Amino acid sequence: MTSATWADVLAQAIFHTLVASLFVEALVRTWRVRDPGQRIALRLTALGYPLVLFPALVLLFPVRAGDAFREGGALLVGRRWADVRLLGTGMYQWFVGGLAAMGLALLLMDLVPFLWRRRRARPPEPAAPDPETAARLGATLAELAARLGTRAPALVWVERGAPILFCTGIRRPAVVLSRGALRLLDAAELRAALAHELAHLARRDPAASWVVLLARVAMGLNPAFQVVSRALARDAEWLADDHAAEACGDRLALASGLLKLHRATAGPPPVPVRRTVPLAAALSEPLARVRSRDIELRCRRLLQPPAPRLPFGAARVALAALTLTALLFFVV
Amino acid sequence: MTGSVTRAREAGLELARMLAALVWVAATSALVIAALGALPGWIAGEGSAVRHAASVQEAERRLGAMLMLPGYFPQRLAWPPSEIRLAGGRRGSAAITVVDRTGAPAVQILQSTAEGAEIAAPLLADRNVLRVQRTTVGPYPATLSAVLVAGQPWQELAWEQRGRAVLLRTRGDLDELYHMAHSTHPGGGR
Numbered sequence: 049m050t051s052a053t054w055a056d057v058l059a060q061a062i063f064h065t066l067v068a069s070l071f072v073e074a075l076v077r078t079w080r081v082r083d084p085g086q087r088i089a090l091r092l093t094a095l096g097y098p099l100v101l102f103p104a105l106v107l108l109f110p111v112r113a114g115d116a117f118r119e120g121g122a123l124l125v126g127r128r129w130a131d132v133r134l135l136g137t138g139m140y141q142w143f144v145g146g147l148a149a150m151g152l153a154l155l156l157m158d159l160v161p162f163l164w165r166r167r168r169a170r171p172p173e174p175a176a177p178d179p180e181t182a183a184r185l186g187a188t189l190a191e192l193a194a195r196l197g198t199r200a201p202a203l204v205w206v207e208r209g210a211p212i213l214f215c216t217g218i219r220r221p222a223v224v225l226s227r228g229a230l231r232l233l234d235a236a237e238l239r240a241a242l243a244h245e246l247a248h249l250a251r252r253d254p255a256a257s258w259v260v261l262l263a264r265v266a267m268g269l270n271p272a273f274q275v276v277s278r279a280l281a282r283d284a285e286w287l288a289d290d291h292a293a294e295a296c297g298d299r300l301a302l303a304s305g306l307l308k309l310h311r312a313t314a315g316p317p318p319v320p321v322r323r324t325v326p327l328a329a330a331l332s333e334p335l336a337r338v339r340s341r342d343i344e345l346r347c348r349r350l351l352q353p354p355a356p357r358l359p360f361g362a363a364r365v366a367l368a369a370l371t372l373t374a375l376l377f378f379v380v
Numbered sequence: 381m382t383g384s385v386t387r388a389r390e391a392g393l394e395l396a397r398m399l400a401a402l403v404w405v406a407a408t409s410a411l412v413i414a415a416l417g418a419l420p421g422w423i424a425g426e427g428s429a430v431r432h433a434a435s436v437q438e439a440e441r442r443l444g445a446m447l448m449l450p451g452y453f454p455q456r457l458a459w460p461p462s463e464i465r466l467a468g469g470r471r472g473s474a475a476i477t478v479v480d481r482t483g484a485p486a487v488q489i490l491q492s493t494a495e496g497a498e499i500a501a502p503l504l505a506d507r508n509v510l511r512v513q514r515t516t517v518g519p520y521p522a523t524l525s526a527v528l529v530a531g532q533p534w535q536e537l538a539w540e541q542r543g544r545a546v547l548l549r550t551r552g553d554l555d556e557l558y559h560m561a562h563s564t565h566p567g568g569g570r
Contacts (some may be wrong), residue, residue: 071409078401115442119431119469123410124417131432132420139420200558359394367398379413 056113056380057106059144060125061098062270063152064376068097069272071372079364082355084286089361092282093276093369094276095260098267101373112380123378147271154274155264172224181230185242187221192243195295198250211312215245218255221237232312236298237305243292244302250291255285282342290354303350310343394490412562429502433464436476444470445493448546451563454556456480457487467500468492475503487560488534488549506530524554536556537561 072094081087111117118125130138175183185203193200201221207214211233212226225244233241248254260277267273289306293299349355358364422432433439440447440540443466462485463477471494480486492499510526522539526534530547535557536549546564550557 067409067413071405074405074409075402078405079398116470119442122417124413128417128420128431130434132423360389360398364398367402371402375406375409375413 050086055144056127058269060106060380061102061139062144062147062272063126064379065094065098065104065267065270065272065276066147066322067376067379068094069276071375072276072368075364075368081358081364081373083357084283084290084355086358086361086364088280088283088287090368091276091280091366093365093372095263095273095280096377097369097372098273099263101369105373105377109377112377118380121378123379125380136282145291150268151267151269151271151274155268158274159261159345169260172204172206172208175205177205177230179228185225188239188242189246192239192295193248194248195251196243196250196291198246202248211309211310213241213245215248216254217249218252218258221249221254223249229309232308233305236301237270237308240292240296240302241298241300241305241309244288244306246274247288247291247295248284251284251287253288256284257281272352283341285346286349291352293350299350299354303347305342306350307347310340310372369372389479407520420470429500431466433474434463435460438477439466439474442466442470443472443474443493446566447474447476447489448491448541448544448564448566449476449489449495450548450560452559453478454552454560456552458483465503467502468497471497473497473500473503475499476568484551486541486551487531488547489564490547490549492545497545499545499547517558517564542566 056345072090075081076087076090081090105112112122118127126140126143128140129143130140130141134142168289177185182203182205186200189203190200199221201215201223204216204222204224206224206226208226209228209231210226211229211231212224213229215221215223223242225242229241230238260280264277289302293302296302398488408420424430431442433442436447436449458481459478461476462479462483463475465475465477467473469477472513473490473492476489477485478487478489483504490499490503494504501563506529508528510528510533512523515522515524517537517539520539520541522537525538527534527536527549532551534549534551535554538545538547540546541564548557548561548564550560
């Protein structure tokens with residue numbers, strides 16, 4: 049006999065993702081996972097939970113929705129919180145409403161500035177650096193791309209004094225570079241920064257970024273999903289840092305370049321340039337303080353040797369997913 | 381040889397550490413979730429045996445039986461019930477509270493839904509019987525009691541109908557209580 053409604057399923061999805069996120073974060077800290085690749089793999093478990101594991105639980109085990117399971121087998125029945133009233137409304141409704149509002153706020157906090165910038169932004173005017181600079185940049189990009197095991201992307205030159213450096217493009221990857229960035233960074237810093245952007249392209253982060261953004265919109269009412277997505281974007285930056293440092297062989301130059309670019313670009317850009325990496329843009333621009341903290345953390349990481357990978361990486365992810373699913377089976 | 385033994389020992393230790401941490405995190409999570417699950421009952425001052433239902437229909441569905449309700453409802457009572465508590469799982473018992481127009485509890489209907497079963501004890505907690513006298517409800521032998529429930533005086537009629545224990549309480553007058561008791565049957569006046 050089924051007593052769960054669609055509202056219950058939605059509430060469960062929100063609560064399950066919250067538990068999954070906290071569970072994964074606890075594991076990341078307890079296991080001391082420092083390698084960004086392994087952190088991404090574990091956090092994808094939390095991110096994938098509402099998209100894959102939760103629907104599987106609902107579809108494969110309809111018994112969970114029955115009264116008998118709710119009365120006897122479940123560890124937590126969310127609906128029971130409806131019995132505790134606050135201002136005439138059940139705490140269950142307060143929790144679901146509050147969490148959904150928080151999820152929506154977190155999404156809009158990133159989505160609205162991103163859409164606003166896209167509306168205002170115009171593509172960079174067609175321009176090219178002088179032949180000598182073009183040849184030098186082309187050679188650097190080709191060499192770094194070969195080291196990172198990817199094709200050399202196109203270089204989009206922006207003839208502006210503001211420092212601009214980012215990667216873009218899903219089908220036609222490109223690195224966008226401005227004269228301002230070229231002036232700001234010395235040769236080693238520029239090489240490291242270009243390696244960072246190439247590392248993003250090698251991992252197809254622009255495409256992944258769109259996928260995560262779409263998933264975030266689909267999970268708009270799910271606050272834990274929004275938070276984990278942001279953490280995932282930060283891990284992606286750390287991973288690109290590590291790959292770039294390995295490719296260019298100079299962690300300090302990358303840290304120094306990162307710091308210079310951050311200082312030069314703190315605050316809104318005078319004329320926005322269209323970016324096609326929404327998640328990175330969404331992460332890095334709306335909250336300046338958070339961004340500064342992120343940059344500080346990245347620089348600190350780069351001042352140390354790369355974090356070692358923990359053994360049994362795949363087993364850890366599989367065990368985390370299995371344990372989580374087993375635990376949340378009993379939460380309805 | 382020594383190197384491979386050391387490596388195997390290190391791998392074993394790392395594996396043990398990994399599993400211990402996983403068990404620790406999983407056990408802590410399970411405890412927190414279980415505490416969150418039990419908290420509503422603790423806050424309401426009821427054990428985990430008592431559940432709430434949002435409507436008579438939901439209560440009937442969860443109990444798997446049609447509830448006995450009075451067909452006669454005085455105008456002073458407000459329908460639907462203000463609170464429906466269940467205990468004993470499927471084929472367990474229900475306690476329905478109906479308030480009057482001022483919002484004060486006025487009538488309570490308690491019943492078991494399994495033949496020959498008593499009303500579940502958690503629903504009868506905090507009840508002190510002051511005096512009892514024998515009576516009848518139609519053809520059924522019954523008892524009329526003066527009771528204190530949570531310190532408040534109530535009159536209650538208890539009888540067995542169709543093998544099910546029924547208990548009707550009121551804070552109104554006795555005529556009204558008997559009138560309601562006589563009109564009680566599965567489905568009531570719905």
